[in-house]
Amino acid sequence: MTTTVPQPQIDELKPGVKVPAKETILTPRFYVTDFDKVAAMDLSLQEEEIDAMIGEMQADYNRYHFVRDEEFEQSWEHIDEQTRLAFVDFLERSCTSEFSGFLLFKELSRKLKGRNPRLAEIFALMARDEARHAGFLNKAMSDFNIRLDLGYLTRNRSYTFFKPEWIIYAVYLSEKIGYWRYITIFRHLEQNPDRQFYPLFKRFESWCQDENRHGDIFKALLRSQPKMWKSWQGRLWSRFFLLTVFATHSLTVLERADFYRSLGLDPYEFDKTVIRNTNASAARAFPEVLDVERPEFFERMYRCAERNEQLAAISASNDSKLAKFLKKAPLLLGTMADLTRLYFMRPIDAEALRGEVY
Ligand SMILES: [Fe+2]
Numbered sequence: 001m002t003t004t005v006p007q008p009q010i011d012e013l014k015p016g017v018k019v020p021a022k023e024t025i026l027t028p029r030f031y032v033t034d035f036d037k038v039a040a041m042d043l044s045l046q047e048e049e050i051d052a053m054i055g056e057m058q059a060d061y062n063r064y065h066f067v068r069d070e071e072f073e074q075s076w077e078h079i080d081e082q083t084r085l086a087f088v089d090f091l092e093r094s095c096t097s098e099f100s101g102f103l104l105f106k107e108l109s110r111k112l113k114g115r116n117p118r119l120a121e122i123f124a125l126m127a128r129d130e131a132r133h134a135g136f137l138n139k140a141m142s143d144f145n146i147r148l149d150l151g152y153l154t155r156n157r158s159y160t161f162f163k164p165e166w167i168i169y170a171v172y173l174s175e176k177i178g179y180w181r182y183i184t185i186f187r188h189l190e191q192n193p194d195r196q197f198y199p200l201f202k203r204f205e206s207w208c209q210d211e212n213r214h215g216d217i218f219k220a221l222l223r224s225q226p227k228m229w230k231s232w233q234g235r236l237w238s239r240f241f242l243l244t245v246f247a248t249h250s251l252t253v254l255e256r257a258d259f260y261r262s263l264g265l266d267p268y269e270f271d272k273t274v275i276r277n278t279n280a281s282a283a284r285a286f287p288e289v290l291d292v293e294r295p296e297f298f299e300r301m302y303r304c305a306e307r308n309e310q311l312a313a314i315s316a317s318n319d320s321k322l323a324k325f326l327k328k329a330p331l332l333l334g335t336m337a338d339l340t341r342l343y344f345m346r347p348i349d350a351e352a353l354r355g356e357v358y
């Protein structure tokens with residue numbers, strides 16, 4: 001491997017180790033939950049599905065997939081500065097989110113050992129996958145002479161407490177949206193091989209099958225808990241998590257539009273494809289999904305994304321604190337109003353579409 005790649009303009013914790021991106025509402029979160037409640041979960045409604053998924057995970061189809069072959073052994077100097085910075089940013093965000101999954105699954109498996117062996121096993125298998133994913137991304141960063149100190153990240157990130165039900169809604173969506181993101185990039189580059197500037201993307205096809213399986217495991221967990229899909233509260237939480245995950249996706253994709261353009265992808269089209277497909281997947285697990293085909297859905301979403309960029313510009317300006325606040329307030333109120341309208345937009349009743357299958 002070459003070491004002659006020029007250093008990108010990146011803040012370092014120590015030589016070669018990147019200062020983790022500042023935590024914001026849009027950066028990947030680290031979670032803890034009520035482990036006793038998870039241990040006591042009654043899985044009887046989905047026992048067969050969960051056992052089938054344990055078998056799938058034990059088969060370990062991707063055991064030899066995450067190996068860096070000779071394709072990685074080359075110089076990346078030809079990648080221009082702007083693309084490199086956007087790419088390193090993409091790698092960091094992806095690595096952090098894979099690693100956050102690893103920590104949560106590992107902790108769940110540790111805490112459930114001996115108390116709920118079926119769940120302890122399945123979380124250990126998912127932790128195995130996420131560790132591979134995070135490690136592979138971190139090695140890709142090191143091709144650009146920078147890496148994340150995952151131990152430092154473990155100790156210094158703040159952890160958000162989520163009730164087990166929230167974890168199930170949120171992680172289901174993050175696995176499925178991860179699947180659609182990776183496969184959309186993979187298929188696009190398959191059609192446009194000239195835009196494949198780094199071999200990581202070639203790995204996405206099998207990689208995303210890991211995420212798909214993780215999503216299916218969380219679907220089984222969700223369907224094993226009738227209150228998560230049979231109650232009005234379950235409907236409201238479903239919409240809340242769909243909207244939160246989609247808004248985070250749209251805003252971060254447009255914040256990093258340069259990266260998607262460097263792959264020859266239109267960031268808006270990419271975002272819409274990923275959201276539409278994730279919403280359609282979620283209709284197989286959630287009681288309600290959002291009506292993303294209504295024109296106002298993406299109109300309002302992209303207005304929020306524009307405001308997000310204006311907010312970032314205000315934060316970066318030399319204005320006084322008060323001036324910044326006065327400029328930001330109407331933008332924040334506008335975004336809250338748009339998101340509230342989207343939340344109350346008539347949803348699609350997925351349970352009615354499904355009939356009495358479950
Ligand atoms: Fe992953």
Ligand SMILES: [Fe+2]
Nearest residue numbers: 175210211214
């Ligand atoms: Fe995953």
